[in-house]
Amino acid sequence: MFVDAGTITPRDDIPANSGGALCQKGWTAGELLTAPDRITVPLMRAHRDAPLEEVSWHAALERIAAEIHRIQRAHGPDAVAVFGGGGLTNEKAYQLGKFARVALRTANIDYNGRFCMSSAAAAQNRAFGLDRGLPVPINDVAEADVILLAGGNVAETMPPFVRHLTAQRDRGGRLIVIDPRNTSTARRADLHLQVTPGTDLALANGLLHLAIAEGLIDEGYLARRTRGFEAVRTVVNAYWPERVERITGVPVPLMREAVRLLGTAATALVLTARGAEQHATGTDTVTAFINLALGLGLPGRRGSGFGCLTGQGNGQGGREHGQKADQLPGYRRIDDPAAREHVARVWGVEPGDLPGPGLSATELLGALGTTGGPRALLVFGSNPVVSAPDSTRVEERLAALDLLVVADFLPSETAVRADVVLPTAQWAEETGTITNLEGRVLLRQAAQPAPAGVRGDLEIIAALAERLKAAGRYATEPEEVFEELRTASAGGLADYSGITYERIVKETGVFWPCPGEGHPGTPRVFLDRFATPDGRARLIAVEHRGPAEDVCDAYPLYLTTGRVLAHYQSGTQTRRVRALLDAVPDAYVELHSDLAGRLDVADGTSVRVTSRRGSVVAAVRVSEAIRRDTVFMPFHWAGAARANLLTNPALDPTSRMPEFKVCAVRVEKIHVEKIRAEMA
Numbered sequence: 001m002f003v004d005a006g007t008i009t010p011r012d013d014i015p016a017n018s019g020g021a022l023c024q025k026g027w028t029a030g031e032l033l034t035a036p037d038r039i040t041v042p043l044m045r046a047h048r049d050a051p052l053e054e055v056s057w058h059a060a061l062e063r064i065a066a067e068i069h070r071i072q073r074a075h076g077p078d079a080v081a082v083f084g085g086g087g088l089t090n091e092k093a094y095q096l097g098k099f100a101r102v103a104l105r106t107a108n109i110d111y112n113g114r115f116c117m118s119s120a121a122a123a124q125n126r127a128f129g130l131d132r133g134l135p136v137p138i139n140d141v142a143e144a145d146v147i148l149l150a151g152g153n154v155a156e157t158m159p160p161f162v163r164h165l166t167a168q169r170d171r172g173g174r175l176i177v178i179d180p181r182n183t184s185t186a187r188r189a190d191l192h193l194q195v196t197p198g199t200d201l202a203l204a205n206g207l208l209h210l211a212i213a214e215g216l217i218d219e220g221y222l223a224r225r226t227r228g229f230e231a232v233r234t235v236v237n238a239y240w241p242e243r244v245e246r247i248t249g250v251p252v253p254l255m256r257e258a259v260r261l262l263g264t265a266a267t268a269l270v271l272t273a274r275g276a277e278q279h280a281t282g283t284d285t286v287t288a289f290i291n292l293a294l295g296l297g298l299p300g301r302r303g304s305g306f307g308c309l310t311g312q313g314n315g316q317g318g319r320e321h322g323q324k325a326d327q328l329p330g331y332r333r334i335d336d337p338a339a340r341e342h343v344a345r346v347w348g349v350e351p352g353d354l355p356g357p358g359l360s361a362t363e364l365l366g367a368l369g370t371t372g373g374p375r376a377l378l379v380f381g382s383n384p385v386v387s388a389p390d391s392t393r394v395e396e397r398l399a400a401l402d403l404l405v406v407a408d409f410l411p412s413e414t415a416v417r418a419d420v421v422l423p424t425a426q427w428a429e430e431t432g433t434i435t436n437l438e439g440r441v442l443l444r445q446a447a448q449p450a451p452a453g454v455r456g457d458l459e460i461i462a463a464l465a466e467r468l469k470a471a472g473r474y475a476t477e478p479e480e481v482f483e484e485l486r487t488a489s490a491g492g493l494a495d496y497s498g499i500t501y502e503r504i505v506k507e508t509g510v511f512w513p514c515p516g517e518g519h520p521g522t523p524r525v526f527l528d529r530f531a532t533p534d535g536r537a538r539l540i541a542v543e544h545r546g547p548a549e550d551v552c553d554a555y556p557l558y559l560t561t562g563r564v565l566a567h568y569q570s571g572t573q574t575r576r577v578r579a580l581l582d583a584v585p586d587a588y589v590e591l592h593s594d595l596a597g598r599l600d601v602a603d604g605t606s607v608r609v610t611s612r613r614g615s616v617v618a619a620v621r622v623s624e625a626i627r628r629d630t631v632f633m634p635f636h637w638a639g640a641a642r643a644n645l646l647t648n649p650a651l652d653p654t655s656r657m658p659e660f661k662v663c664a665v666r667v668e669k670i671h672v673e674k675i676r677a678e679m680a
């Protein structure tokens, strides 16, 4: 079967796709398989100022291996770094982690999931001892009497998920949405709490304060299943409603209504997404929502719980098998001696030969080409020139490298800066497993062969490992890699040892942990106990700190960033599809009509948005749906309209998540003639 635009049919037997729904990006994705500028031949430049030219695989791989040898001899193994992606299959993520630790012997591997799921992951690990996006099957969404969704615009970002919300509403369920914008998701809600960016933590503490005041706390559950509530009670005592209204901008009556809905529901889900998580306080913010859920006795109760909505294609599996700087396969910690022992045995090396934890994504990008920092970077499945915070700095750091290698099927903004570009296969051309937001491992079968000359990421990794004379085996057949992953993950938190390709097909996916072939898998993870040593969930007292950068006279507005329905991530894949470009052709700045009046701008007027790090030019979209003190930009565009020229690389101390969702900016009207003159 060949896939081309318009013939992609969604699986309707997987509940996450409820009823076979697929969004526009899904059914147009086939166009990219034959994109006119698809890369099908390796490209290389002779030196930094030379153009990229077509070369043989042999020449490209020899150059990379020779440079790696030279750099590592001069600067040590950590001078070569790897950057992965949450869109890679489990097999690729696993192999990339092994390649970094065994073939390159570098500590420095991290990935774009650091920008995505890391705060949610850190908070869930801390509270529950386990990070599985949804601890329950997605069908539970439709059964929940009340859902609280903090910082997710699922109507645009997860259209298939909306079917579950519709089913929930049809059953009489209620929805509460927390968002600075009245999004298409917020408009479906019974209650919309239009929070000031970066203040969700105070809001969650305030909601718990009210739940305590109104006697809605489940004391029996807290005593049986948790630890730490008393310290949290003391802290949230100081979050009385009027104070929280002042911090968050959410009116007290709306908070009361939200707490009553949640606290009296027979079943309820508290969910977070990137709006609440992509902050320098992201881990503590998610913790505050977990505290609220625990206070109401939700996690581990059938039909109820806490969860976070995982973003990328393999956002869940991609964060389990070792492409994270502090991690080994099976969601093991790289600083845990038992984990090192187990994984080293599977890889056929000594535990002492495995490197320790490396730099996290933003720190890794920031260290490139600095004294003592990495001098070479290999990128698989990410476009950090567009998607990482503070783009100017990212471009500077990439330019300071001795060697940049990018494996991609499209000339992304990062690939065009590379010294060597390796053409790789696309999803429809490769088999592999992905793990969805419910923790269900799925098999994606190749539908057609890759174009001649193109190699899959597994083949690229194997070819590089061979040239580096690496220890261990690097299989190129996905199923063979999966068999090794099963062994490596055995006994870990994300245990896949009982999962086989055959079972996945027969059972329409298997939920991890699945510690044996006779084990049914685990759709609901916390029914009897949490994954902490004593089986109890931890409540951790957290305090509001606010955004790392607050508004001031020079930068009087909050900028927040996010997504639109028609575009995907850094846009490499969607800016090439006519139908999607027609839907939203350019970057824009959404701002309130009152602010538009003050700035003397209207729909389509060009404005300059400036933060402490840079400025962008884009057209205005006037809206009644956004707070008056906040402007919003989608981050899908490259060049001078890049939202990330503005964003703040301030990091969460625990998750190392950058603050994509709030920084301080000013907005000025500009005249098009003036920009033309500047650009000329």
Ligand SMILES: Nc1nc2c(c(=O)[nH]1)N[C@H]1C(S)=C(S)[C@@H](COP(=O)(O)OP(=O)(O)OC[C@H]3O[C@@H](n4cnc5c(=O)[nH]c(N)nc54)[C@H](O)[C@@H]3O)O[C@H]1N2
Pocket (backbone or CB within 6 Å): 116, 150, 151, 152, 153, 154, 156, 157, 158, 178, 179, 180, 181, 183, 195, 196, 197, 198, 199, 200, 273, 274, 275, 276, 310, 311, 312, 313, 560, 561, 562, 563, 564, 565, 566, 567, 568, 569, 570, 632, 661, 662
């Ligand atoms: N169309 C489309 N769909 C996608 C993607 C895509 O690029 N395009 N990417 C996928 C990926 S990787 C991810 S991670 C998910 C992300 O999915 P979402 O988390 O739903 O996406 P975002 O648009 O980044 O952010 C959601 C909302 O957070 C709000 N927000 C901003 N600041 C704050 C704040 O301080 N507090 C609160 N409570 N809300 C805030 C924004 O206004 C926005 O409406 O989407 C996935 N799906």
Ligand SMILES: Nc1nc2c(c(=O)[nH]1)N[C@H]1C(S)=C(S)[C@@H](COP(=O)(O)OP(=O)(O)OC[C@H]3O[C@@H](n4cnc5c(=O)[nH]c(N)nc54)[C@H](O)[C@@H]3O)O[C@H]1N2
Pocket (backbone or CB within 6 Å): 085, 086, 087, 088, 089, 112, 113, 115, 116, 117, 274, 278, 311, 312, 379, 380, 381, 382, 383, 384, 386, 387, 388, 389, 407, 408, 409, 410, 412, 424, 425, 427, 457, 561, 562, 563, 568, 569, 570, 571, 572, 573, 635, 643, 644, 647, 660, 661
């Ligand atoms: N301002 C702002 N910035 C953000 C966010 C935000 O909300 N605001 N969100 C952040 C989030 S949540 C995310 S997930 C990141 C995502 O941003 P990126 O990490 O840049 O992810 P993509 O745009 O999906 O880039 C994937 C690249 O890899 C290629 N690719 C796809 N599949 C494969 C594969 O299998 N193998 C190889 N070798 N290449 C492949 C694609 O062609 C594309 O060029 O952006 C982050 N950046």
Ligand SMILES: [Mo]
Pocket (backbone or CB within 6 Å): 115, 116, 117, 311, 312
């Ligand atoms: Mo993401």
